[in-house]
Amino acid sequence: MSHPLHFIQASDTSGLAALHTERGAIPAQYEALQAHLKGLGLERFGTLWAEPVTGQATPTGYASISWYTPLEGIGTPLSGLDAGEAEQARTELRRAREAIEPHLDDSPGGALLRKALFIPSTDNIFVVNGHPVLVNWGLLPQGTDESAAPILWGGPSGEPAPAPSPNSTAEPVSAVNAAKAVPHGTAAGAGIATGTGVDARTAGAVGSTGAAATAGTTGEGTAETVLVRRSRAGLFVALLLGLLLGVLLLFGLRACTEGAPETPAVPATPPAPVEAPEDAARRAERENLLREKAFWQALLELSPCELKAFFEENGKTPPAPDGARPVPGKPLPDAAPGGAVPGVSLPPLPSANATIPAKTADLSALTIPQRLEQGTVLILAPVPGGAQQGTGFFINPEQVLTNRHVVANAIGGQVVVTNAVLRGARRGTVVAQGSAPGSDFAVIRVAFAEGDRIPVLPLSTNVSRTDKVSAWGFPALVSEQDPAYLKLLGGDFSAVPEVVFTDGVVNAILHTTPTNIVHSAVVSQGNSGGPLVNEKGDVVGINTFIRLDADSNRQTQTALGSDAIMAFLREKGIPFTELK
Template sequence: MARENRFFLLSSDLTGCVAVTHGGRAAAAQYGDFIARLEAVCGRDAAELFAEPMLPRGSPGSAAISWYGPLEGRPVEIDSIDAVARKPVADMLSRRLEALASAFADAQLEPLILACLNVASSRDVVAVGGEPILVNWGYLPQDIADDPARRLEHFSRTLGRFAPKLIPLAAAGLGVSSSEAAPEAAPQPPATASTAPQAETPAAPLLARKATTPAPIEFNQLETAPAGRAPLVAAAIAAVLLLVLLLPGVLAYPHFGDQAARDEFEAQRLRASNESLEAQLKALRKADETGVCRADNSAPVPEMGDPSKPAPNMELLPKPPDKAALPAKPGEPAQAATIAQLLEKSVVYVFVLEKGDKASTGTGFFISPTQLITNRHVVEDALDDQFIFIGSKALNGARLARVVAKTPPRQEDVGPQSDFAVLELAKPADVEALKLGPAPPKLSTAYIAGYPGFLVHADSDRIKFIEGLKEALQRGETDEQLAARRFNVPSVDLRYGRINNVMSSGLHETPIIVHDMQVAHGNSGGPLIDGCGRLGGVNTAFLADEHQVGNVALSVVALRKFLTDLHISFTADDTSCGPTTTEARPETPTPPAPSPSPK
């Protein structure tokens, strides 16, 4: 059964844990069959409690596992959520867990659900987009897995406290008495506004979570405004309020050596990000209170509170990229009509062959018909310039690219730093080149484009693209021959959202942009553009630690300095860009050929 789990949640290091098996196979390895049967017996909502695992090759308990879900967003441990915001999520979790009781009455499903209803710790019960989901299910700490009584205790501390009715069923399946659960592990009701979250008994070791980079691809093993507007504003208010409640306290940057400087930076980031979200909340509340219908939804809305502060210049409801019209520029040739069309014509998939028959992937974008920008780390391990390929729908295939400039190698313990590479084609391409604008302001609408690995890895067009490259390499084709071929190329992934913060960070005071659009491995080197289609940043870092994920781009300010210092030309556009006020312009149709004159 096809699932809709297309959003990356997290990766987990399974050190210290073992897979719970059924029929000699790890429970997580049976996800497809299990989830289809579970949905048929217990319903779709109950089935969607279980995040989809992307298992590594070999033993599923020996390496990191990536988890995916149907909703986009940062997973937040339920027990870490504010009590008021936690209650509706915990209530939903309880209902969906109790719906699983039907699975225990199914002779075929009962032993498998018993195996799957194990999580390594309470921290694996998370919320995404206000809905509960389980990660690291089907795994237990090593010292618990072989002892049925301890397994029952562990279940009572983790999932059993949200669904006490399942504890006797689990006990029966394990062949132990439910009274054997230790008193201190007795099931606790879901926390409410008046009850604090229950602390987990420290007897069982927690699963060590680490942000992990997906294993490199093995090239030789690749598989072939009107009345309806009010509810939208109300929904947006609720979403922003939830973001304020769930805002992470720390965005951890790796290799940031000076702890005092790091603490000061994090305090600054947290204050600025809170101010950003509070400003959005005030603007949305004001719009909801005034109830004024506008012809466009983009006029600035005054902030509530301190009247001395300027109103946030923000669109109440950012337009999706296919509805966001690009402003017409007098005297300039016609360009793409919408943000979506511009990004489809300017962004490319970067595929790099490395030593040991490995490959890495990333994203790039054109700044001229012959030159592109990506991240240095995407291409720095290439065998040589004969093994860096780009592809896109606009190119209608693939081209070879060579590195002509790059920033210095990464330094340790200095925090964020410039990470750019300039690629060049032998001949110009018929594409759209992005203009470099100023850094986008806080709260402004922004768009990103790229090829995140969790989406394109299983894309049939990507598989065909790589098959075509393999064939071209085996034939020893030149760049001209490569350009003449027609490749299936995956479509670029487009996101839209807001700029949360613009700041400098690290020893070199590198200018960065924090935004709210999901960034994953493979987005590296992709553009962040403003509502006028100008480059505002380059997505570079998927920053995660044990608790949170950050969506970060290097500011266009750093890229402009890099290119200027190397005398590499680019087109700049520093004109003002307020919230858009026009609907998407259709592309100019090609006029029909005139009818032949009668003879």
């Protein structure tokens, strides 16, 4: 059955290893997992797992995975919610736990379900409209033993167990062992054993011994006397055997010492292979990204007071709270321990011209491909640990339209905007976002540099089934191969990635709210927020989500219609150009 999917996150999983069953890697068994849940009558809990779209396969897993959910709404990390919303999500996790635990057995389906509950850390729990959703499930940091892995839940209350800190001496408990420690007859809500209690068999033996001793004392002490005498005799025999074993061990050690050479031969150490410059660069980049990830994860674990103290100590301004305007000219945190640069940094603000709209280019002087190439922009939204990638397009001389889910978690509402006509990266600020269900729109005000001249793309509701359309944007699968894109991520704001064009036809127009335009112009993660245009170059929709059909292995694309776009812009009082 096909179902609409909404993007949550693109994960760099090159440092993670995929867990396996006989059928292969766990993330690749999403459909089997859903089928098993349905067979158990638990299909309502299927949305707990985000649907993966895997990137290039590696010896241990995948280089990257994009995660989607059929739930409509913005995915927010559990740690980023207020107390009430977080408790609602934890309640949902408790319900899922009570339903799933009895089925974590040793059957193939139980093993799949059990391994799918592993996540690298609690940072991988997102919440969409009050429902918890797991990303990076079935994955663990490379070299991690399943028996010592972080767990999804572990406390009696059912709350997610925190990932162990590097300085912690407590041994984490895996979901596998925790599940095995719970008898099938355990009442719901009793909690998962944490490994610190007395083993059930030991407890049973202690109870039996105690009962026997109590019973023995009822026979005027005779049984007790026999037990004491037998204990003393056994102790004497044990001491004698221990003495004999000690003597034999002493002679054995002396014989080994006399026969051993005084200077043992040390095998020659082979020379270290010479590392190619390309391999060294990739290794250094990966190590840098891992340090960045650790830095941001450490920040997320701080309390608000500790976080404020950190920024003040390092001369930084903390990100503005929701609804507040960020302080102009203040950069994101750009110095992590060890000299690493976390996430994606923002380009500097231009001079006094930063508040002056760019000049509008004459569309009649441009071909349709030139209009779309210059009017479509790449958007990088810095988020804790990296950046969210998407696409947008100019709707007036100073603002860009994109999807809300592209910029929803941007730190301080600040983003990076770039394309060929801008000749480099510009800083943008999110100034409006949709709030109604299905209103997946956001507007960015761009801080232009002097001389910027951009084409404004007009909106049109003139679209019909079988019309030829094209999608323009920056899909991650292509951008990751673009040297300019990699330079931009490294802080070279003059680097401009290539915009990607795909074409197709309108398959159907669904009269939903908002209107959904189903088309065949292929898009993927990174295209979100990009324009869907007709043969005249007019924008008829904004690419928002994809639809996957597991039965036929087919993908279709869906854009929100321009009628919904214009209604949103009118509501926010934002100017645009409409073609009748």
